[in-house]
Amino acid sequence: MSIFGAMTNAVTGLRAQSFALENISDNIANSQTTGYKRVDTSFQDLVPDYPLSQQVGGSVIASSRGTNTVAGNYTNTAVSTNVALNGAGFFVVRDRADTQAGLPIFSQRDLYTRRGDFSLDKNGFLVNGAGRYMVGTNLDPTTGALTGSPGVLQFNGGYVPAVISKQIDYKVNLPAMPVTAAYDPTVADSELLPAASATATVTGANDAAFERNTVSGGNVTLYDGQGAPVTVQIRWGKLANGTTTPAAPDQWAMYYSNPAYDPSAATAATDTMWFSDSNTAATAFEFDSAGKLTKPTSGSMDMTNLKIDGTNPIKFDVSSGLTQFSDVSGQVKSSSVRQDGYPAGKFDGINIESDGRIVASYSNGQTQALAQLEVARFNAPNALKRKDGSTFEETLESGQPLYGLNGGSILGAQLESSNTDIAEEFSKMIITQQAYSANTRVVTTSQQMLQDAINIIR
Structure with missing residues (x-):
């Protein structure tokens, strides 16, 4: 040389x-x-x-x-709209190309990034710290199916409408020996509901005697079509103890309060305060010697006098677990008493789930999946062209994007560091x-x- x-x-x-x-x-x-x-x-x-x-x-x-x-290190944040991608791929984002009437107009060219510090701006768009806007596909709020084609996501808040109650899911344990106000351990069968009180309806005048011979089964709040609450109380009275000879089951009657009952009305003494659809041996709830429910066999019955919509009776569903086991307290122990209605709710914010669904939360405790964010993968990710803001664009060498998590997951309220x-x-x-x-x-x-x-x- x-x-x-x-x-x-x-x-x-x-x-x-x-x-x-x-x-x-x-x-x-x-x-x-x-x-x-x-x-x-x-x-x-x-x-x-x-x-x-x-x-x-x-x-x-x-x-x-x-x-x-x-990948960089993952750090937790307190922001529900921050996301990190665990696995291969990139979030799909777009640039703002212009502004019209105070709203951004977006470029139709997709960019790709691992920068997930997204937050809602004043117009309801999810934008990250580099000014790129999240791309995804809207979901049908009823079916959860994808609707339309991918685009920049916008969330306008608003309300989720009220849903009328149709069913009560009831999961409790009834005590084998109910301790009512009238119960006297020295008096046989004093825990049972007397025949005089075991009627299909209980008026206000008979309420004191009825409540002395029953135990509380809890309260449940139902909602009408406009989301107005209707509180219903439930009480249980034991009709009969089981026998071995001849074989006979334990029997219980379930009572529910009349929401229309007004104790201050002039007719309060004669108006119906409690209803029952199981007050006789033929319709009673029955349990075998092991405390297992044997009747109703379907696990569900109609509360015939409780019609929130004015037409259809509320379903009382005990298939999730109604039992009768011994309990020293002698009271009904609730595991779960739920119903399927709810009032209208105001938009509170959004969270991003591990599968990439963007879920809105509302003030009534309900959630609703609104969109699915896009994740793109490439056969040659290191051949992407770098742009500012930790973003990349597709090249001939990188190949075309392949969409989907492909075994990866979204980490909500986390960020990927450099x-x-x-x-x-x-x-x-x-x-x-x-x-x-x-x-x-x-x-x-x-x-x-x-x-x-x-x-x-x-």
Whole structure:
């Protein structure tokens, strides 16, 4: 190799190490940037085509090497709209191209990012810290099916309408020996509901005697079509204890209050306060000796006098678990008393589930899936073209996007940090500085050798 060749190679080495230092400085500068993917440097030797006996090492060229497949650390946040992607892929986002009437107009070109610090802006769009808008597909609020094509998601808040109650799901344990106000352990069968009180209806005048011989089964609030609450009380009275000879089951009657009963009315004494559809042996709830419900066999019955919509009776469903086991308290122990209606609710905010569904929460405790965010994968993710804001765009080398989580998951209220390791970058910086200094020494040495050659003729 000539002296000029050595100098030329040293210059390419200086250029390559300068390029590497630029990448290192970028990585360090973005070590705290959410979703940033560091850029490593790849070196390639350039060997001239000389005869075998004259081969030389050649010069060098530096190029960038992406680390888009290397995840950063995940950190928890207190923001429900922050998301991180666990697995391969990128969130799909779009830029704002213009503004019209105070609303953004979006570019139709998709961009891709791991930066998930999204939050709702004043117009209801999910925008991340780099000003990119989340892309997804809306869901049918009733069926949960995807509707339409992917686009920038917008959430306008509003209300979820009230749903009328149709069924009570009742899961409790009735005590084998109910301790009522009238119960006297010295008097046989004093825990049973007397025949005089075991009627289909109980008026206000008979309420005191009725309540003395029954135990509370809890309250449940039902809702009409406009979301107005209707509170219904439930009481249980034991009709008969089971026998072995002849075999007979334990029998109970369930009573529910009349929501229209007005204790202040002039007719309160004669008006019906309690209803029952199970007050006789033929209609009673029955339990075997092991405390298992044997009747009704379907696990459900109509509360014929409780019609919230004015037409259809409320269903009383005990199929989830109504039992009769011994309990020293002698009272009904509730596991779950629920109903399927709810009042209207105001939009409170959104959460993002692990499968990418965006779910709205409302003031009435209800939730509703509104959209599905888009996740794109590429066969060659490191061939994506970098853009500002920790975003990338598709290239011919990366291939077209493939959509779906493909075994990955969404981490709600978390963010993915930069994948830059400060310690590693400083180590690279030291090595790069030494390599740069070594190349300058080659240039200095080559210059000295040239000077010596010039001085020969003097």
